[in-house]
Amino acid sequence: MKKLVTLVLVTFLLSISTFIPASAADTVNGEQIFSVHCAGCHINGSNIIRRGKNLKKQALKKYGMDSIEAVTSIVTNGKNNMSAYKERLSEQQIKDVAAYVLEQAEKDWR
Template sequence: MKKLLTLILVVLLLFTTTFTLPASAADTVNGAEIFNVHCAGCHVNGGNIVRRGKTLKKKALKKYGMDSVEAIASIVTNGKNNMSAYKDRLTQQQIQDVAAYVLEQANKDWR
């Protein structure tokens, strides 16, 4: 009986840890919604209406060292030049979500 209970607990533990996302995992669906509300005005389809070369396209992100979730999250949080800071408007999780969305879209060439 003890072995059966142990086996059941191990199997449950494996299913729980294997098929659930970590609490800090980025939600790109939520990121898309946030992007559409806060970012799309300047960055339609990954472009940039303010500074033409500073797009969210993969090549530009790589060129400017913004090709990671951490780098994108940092600029969303703190802003830079014409880019506003969003640390007072978005939660850290929302910033992570939108950063993950931007990187995902860049990798898909914004299609």
Template structure:
């Protein structure tokens, strides 16, 4: 019986760890402010002035595997190609907030 309960608990923990909770309002408000200061220069309204196809719209994020908080956080932190890394300019929390904002805006089609 103890083994069965332990297996159920492990399964439950594995299941809940795969779900991402929605961002809080404070995270997205902070993310919006950070985005406007650090990101909007290249990504105004979710676009991309450097590489048009690699924008922050829902379809492009999905196409390039960037449609999760983790993926966006990674690229903001470490950069990639023309995208600068922000790990030395923003805190981890600020990066999380901007990632939450980008994902939320992509879901809203940047309206």
């Protein structure tokens, strides 16, 4: 009986673990990374270099940057005036800052 309960418990834990992301983004960490590396150009979701290419929800959607994959890609590789951060930040830090950007865009950076 004890073996059966253990087997059921292990099976249950393994089955629910497939629904939990392996490395969930940490938006608190993302906020800290953003304040150090991004806020200089993107304070409160704005853009001091190219005003229309800001981090507000409408602009992110317009330019196809409204997904974790898109934001992660541009932070990693850069584009035009946007610097690449693949040499300065880890993959997890980039995911964290991308998640933070999308979370703030949903809140209209308030």
